[in-house]
Amino acid sequence: MNDFNSTVARGRTMDASIDAGLRTFMLGVYQKLTLGIALSGLLAFAAGTWEPLTQLIFGTPLYYVVAFAPIALIFGSMFFMKNPSPTGSAILYWAIVTFVGLGLGVYFYMAKSGMSYSTAGGISQALNYMTIAKAFFITASAFGALSLWGYTTKRDLSAIGSFAIMAIWALFAVSVIYMFLPMLGIMEPSSGMEWMISGGFALLSAVLVAWQTQELKEGYYSLAHDGRSLAVMTNWGALNFFIMFVNMFRFVLMMLASRD
Template sequence: MSETGYRDISAERSISTFISRVFVYMAGGLTITAGLAYWFGTTPELISLLIKEQGGLNMLGWIVMFAPLGLVFLMAGRVNKMSPTALTSTFVAYSAIMGISLSFIFLAYTQSTIFTTFLITAGTFGCMAILGYTTKTDLSKMGSILYMALFGIIIAMLVNFFMKSEMMDYIISLLGVAIFTGLTAYDMQKLKNMSHQVDADSADGAKMAIMGALNMYLNFVNLFLFLLRFFGGSRD
């Protein structure tokens, strides 16, 4: 085999290794999140640690709700200074706290609804990830539009927090599903393009795989939550 042939095989292996690591990290994070969400959500003694006796979140509950956002900013802001081990540990901590914060869905929805929605999310996510990986169409313009739409939907959610409009909530949920479905394909294509430029076995490659896993994890969780809001039947 020629030197070029060996080089091509080595490049393909590096790409495969990088993408595999992204999804191993992501799957690990989701497993931690799902396990802790179920444990806290179905154990009254644990969920009560986050709620006041008269209702509403206590101080620990608010910390749990906002801590994941802080960890995301920490990972994004210090990715170049953190070691792969430190970044992985932060991602694990983030996944764990996210699991605790998501435990509240077990108070609002039935377990069958949550499980069914999770399966639908997994199927949708998988299809869009495959589409993003295999398509020859450049999705970069779509990504810019989706991120602008995401910014708009965050503003709409803040407004509806005070308006409490069921129709607006329905529209927001529908748009949220569309946005994160599209972002899954966009981020998958971005990861594929990135894999051509990094050495999967290097420290930088490991850190980029973790950050890629974080992006895909966020797409999955947000798609799940918007789907749950869209057609999930509450306990009421």
């Protein structure tokens, strides 16, 4: 999905902060992100509290579709959306939002039932609705501050962003390996490793929030007269932001719910 971002030529404008067109474009990205977060939240609440949907999502093989569909869609987009259209990128965005939202329903199910659980690494967790609300507001506040900094800073974040992208892919590979090694009996689950992986995703996502904001800001000036490309970039920007927000939210929730 970053193929589209990488095609954007870099070109700073001194009066970017007062450019009405840029503000309109960025507001479009944030509005789509807000709608995506709202939809995923509603779906998560429904999946976790409405018994028929809870049984359908978490009590049937459909759970595996919900769990792995976002990753499959992201990887698929890298191969099949080299020249994305506004409609195609929008469908991809809302599909990922839907599947992620349904998957997050497990948190509301736990809060509703009052049950505690242990993660694969052995981290004891207990959730309630207040914990979920606190995690959301903490994440939203941090996200807003990081995006504002990325929008206003004069520092070039391209090097930091490139490093963070490479690091997050490396961390993803480590997490996949870690997921299968205990299943094969090669190593024991480790809470320390789980904290490190989750924290790494959250930290790198936080860095990418600022970088992505700057990329969108600079990309606007290169594509300001290309409505089709701006529409695609709006969808990619909202999708990247959404994934980063969810990564940060999960880690904050993990910290707040931890009983260790």
